[in-house]
Amino acid sequence: MTADALAELRDWHLPDPVSWWPPAFGWWLVVVVVLILIALIVARSRGWQWQHWPRRTMLQRAARRELAQLQRELEASGDRRRYLAAISRLLRRLALAQYPAAQVAGLTGEAWLAFLDATGGAGAFSDGVGRVLIEAAYRPDLADNCDIEPVAALVERWVKLR
Numbered sequence: 001m002t003a004d005a006l007a008e009l010r011d012w013h014l015p016d017p018v019s020w021w022p023p024a025f026g027w028w029l030v031v032v033v034v035l036i037l038i039a040l041i042v043a044r045s046r047g048w049q050w051q052h053w054p055r056r057t058m059l060q061r062a063a064r065r066e067l068a069q070l071q072r073e074l075e076a077s078g079d080r081r082r083y084l085a086a087i088s089r090l091l092r093r094l095a096l097a098q099y100p101a102a103q104v105a106g107l108t109g110e111a112w113l114a115f116l117d118a119t120g121g122a123g124a125f126s127d128g129v130g131r132v133l134i135e136a137a138y139r140p141d142l143a144d145n146c147d148i149e150p151v152a153a154l155v156e157r158w159v160k161l162r
Contacts (some may be wrong), residue, residue, distance in 0.1 A: 063094050063159045071152065080148060084136045087155050091116065091133075094159065108135055120161035124154050 067090065074083040095104045095115070107115050113134060116125040124130050129150040136146070 005108070059094060059097055060159060063090060064156070065154070066090055067156060067159065074148065079138055080146065081140060083145075083148065084133060084151070087151070088133045091155065095119070116158060120158050121154070128154070130154055 001086055017022075070086050073086075074080065079096070092104070092112075100117075104115065110126065113121075113125040113130060116130065117123050121130060125133070129147075132146050132151055
């Protein structure tokens with residue numbers, strides 16, 4: 001009877017190979033940590049734009065509404081000097097809201113136009129129709145005789161880039 005019982009035993013054998021799926025809990029934890037780190041790096045690299053996107057779009061919408069209001073006021077009153085002064089103030093407020101005050105607040109004249117060109121004006125402020133924004137305050141005849149449409153289009157394009 002004992003010989004028959006020993007004959008029924010299997011010989012030595014290796015265990016089944018370890019499956020690679022599903023991974024152990026530790027590997028799931030490593031994957032989650034790596035994904036979180038990647039998300040933080042991407043968020044950090046996009047930094048300012050990603051963080052301030054809702055604020056930027058809100059400022060842009062408000063500036064566009066104000067531009068439309070100024071255009072309506074110009075059509076009603078016909079006062080081009082007042083319109084140009086209001087556009088200049090709007091540009092300055094928008095620039096102060098989006099750039100450091102130390103970079104924008106003290107700019108006047110040519111330096112102001114150069115800043116506008118550097119931040120999206122592509123030369124149209126210093127060397128183009130945008131010059132009227134600083135010259136109209138000192139030359140009333142220029143403000144009364146200038147073509148407002150290109151200036152309004154330039155300002156609207158600059159606001160869109162914000």
